[in-house]
Amino acid sequence: MKKRSAMLLLSIMLAIVTVLSACGNSDSGNSNKGGSASPNASSDKKAPSDEKVTIKYYNWDNESTSPNTRALLDQFEKENPNIKVEHIVLVPGNSVEMLxxxxxxxxxxEAIDVIGVPSLDAVIERASRGALAPLNDYYKAEGLVPEDEYFVNPKIDDNYYGMQNTTSYQFILMNKNALDEAGLPVPTYGWTWDDFREYAKKLNKGEGVDKRYGSYFHTWELYMNPPAQTVVRNPFRYEDGTTNYSDPTYKYFFQLRKDMEAVDKSAKPYADVLAAKLNYRTEFFNEDAAMILSGSWMVPDPGNLEQYPHDFVTAFAPVPLPPASAEPKDYEGGKYFVGGSHLAIGATSKNKEASFKLMRFLTTVESEFKTEFSGWKKSDPKPLIDRLIGGNAKMYDVDSLKNSLFSDKIEYLEASQVVTTFGSQLAKVQADSFSKFMLGNESIDDIQKQMVDEATKIIKENTK
Known part of the structure; x- marks a missing residue:
């Protein structure tokens, strides 16, 4: 009798443990860190409608941008009274250290909710490690197609991991007074780097210390081979994963740069740029150069006469395309790469639905507190352009600016499907090879072969 009572008691205890275990696993969908399976949106713990949740938003705001972010978050909280957002600046103004x-x-x-991530590569790298939550089910629940919403959608296999928050565009800034003086029209979409070279020759003026060069190239990767940075999805690798340093654009542009310096004398020598540690803004606004490749972060500068005093009008042109003889292997008909920051959800977040809601708000809200172009395709950029230009519209050829960014002819590339977590190593190969070519006497063919060999070795070592 005692034995039967003990057995009955044991059975009851086992049943209770089973029920409790089942309850404890009801939120297991949130613990997926593998990054390969789409989470179940319904697996988030459902809070009663009157229960408040707090989510954390991590980024690298500085002193001037942080108040704008807080204003946007206050508006979100007002529209979503059950969600409180804690704004956490990890490292002010430094995205590298922030990461x-x-x-x-x-x-x-630590449970991570919404993260501001500075680049596509930074999203892909962390998603490949399982640190970010896929967004598929949240998009599906809202009836959204990411490609219809954002210019670039970070994705591994069929899973989306980032929501584009801001967009950075590249363009050519041009001294409109110098163009008029030389009888040159402001270029439009479709002009090539061969055309750019001809423009630079005609924009040269003067000699010696008073010379105005037709163009200026800074020291960044962007200026070593702009086609690889602006008209293909990945600056270092083809979509099949191999190095793109064998691409005809490298031979073409390395040689173009050297010829513009040594033959045309239309670009300040690379050696002088390195030695003097020149500032690209100063070179343009001091009229030491008539053209410069740059990006949308410079839109406010022509109107900032206090910091950059000058008396010429700035015009804008789309980034030149490679000529037919130097089109990249992965060329997609003149579409441009577009950079920008993204928002992502940490795999460890316990409030993914609330986090997704905040991300959609931040990426789609039209607000005076936004100071960068939106990554949302349906955003109206005109009010932002007006704010960035400010009260000195006379210093801009505004039509050329809008035409360079938003012409109906301009299209943008989707995200690369190649995951590269060792881009800094490949970038060093390019920088070292470019310097060797510009400052030495080795042939472009020898330089390119060395680049390919070194990059191939790095790729093999990192993709075993």
Whole structure:
């Protein structure tokens, strides 16, 4: 009798444990860190409608941008009274150091909600490590197609991991007074780097220390081979994963740069740029150069006469395309690569639905507190252009600016499907090879072969 009572008691206890275990696993969908399976949106713990949740938003705001972010978050909280947002600036104004601190928090197991991520590559790298939550089911629940919403959608296999928040465009800034003086029209979409070279020759003026060069190239990767940075999806690798340093654009542009310096004398020598540690803004606004390749972060500068005093009008042109003889292997008919920051959800977040709601708000809201172009395709950029130009519209050829960014002819590339977590190593190969070619006497063929060999070795070592 005692034995039967003991057995009955044991059975009851086992049943209770089973029920409790089942309850404890009801939110297991949120613990997926593998990054390969889409989470179940319904697996988020459902809070009663009157229960408030707090989510954390991590980014690298500085002193001037942080108040704007807080204003946007206040508006979100007003529209969503059950969601409170804590704004956490990990490293003010430094996205590189911010990512290091973020990775430490992720590795320590801290619950991470919404993250501001500075680039597509930074999203893909963390998604490949399982640090970010896929967004598929949240998009599906809202009836959204990411490609219809955003210019670039970070994706691994069929899973989306980032929501584009801001967009950075590239264009050519041009001294409109110098163009008029030389009888040159403002270029439009479709002009090539061969055309750019001809423009630079005609925009040269003067000699010696008073010379105005037709163009200026700075020291960044962007200026070593702009076609690889502006008209293909990945600056270092083809979509099949191999190095693109064998691409005809490298031979073409390396040689173009050297010829513009040594033959045409229309670009300040690379050696002088390095030695003098020149400032690209100063070179343009001091009229030491009539053209410069740059990006949308410079839109406010022509109107900032206090910081950059000058008396010429700035015109804008789309980035030149490679000529037919130097089109990249992965060329997609003149579409441009577009950069920008993204928002993502940490795999460890316990409030993914609320986090997704905040991300959609931040990426789609039209607000005076936004100071960068939106990554949302349906955004109206004109009010932002007016705000960026400010009260000095007379210093701009405004039509050329709008035409360079939003012409109906201009299309943008989708995200690369190649995951490269060792881009800095490949970038160093390019920088070292470019310097060797510009400052030495080796042939472009020898330089390119060395680049291909070194990059192939790095790719093999990192993709075993």
């Amino acid at each position: 290091k601190k973020l990775d430490f928090l992720i590795s320590s197991g």
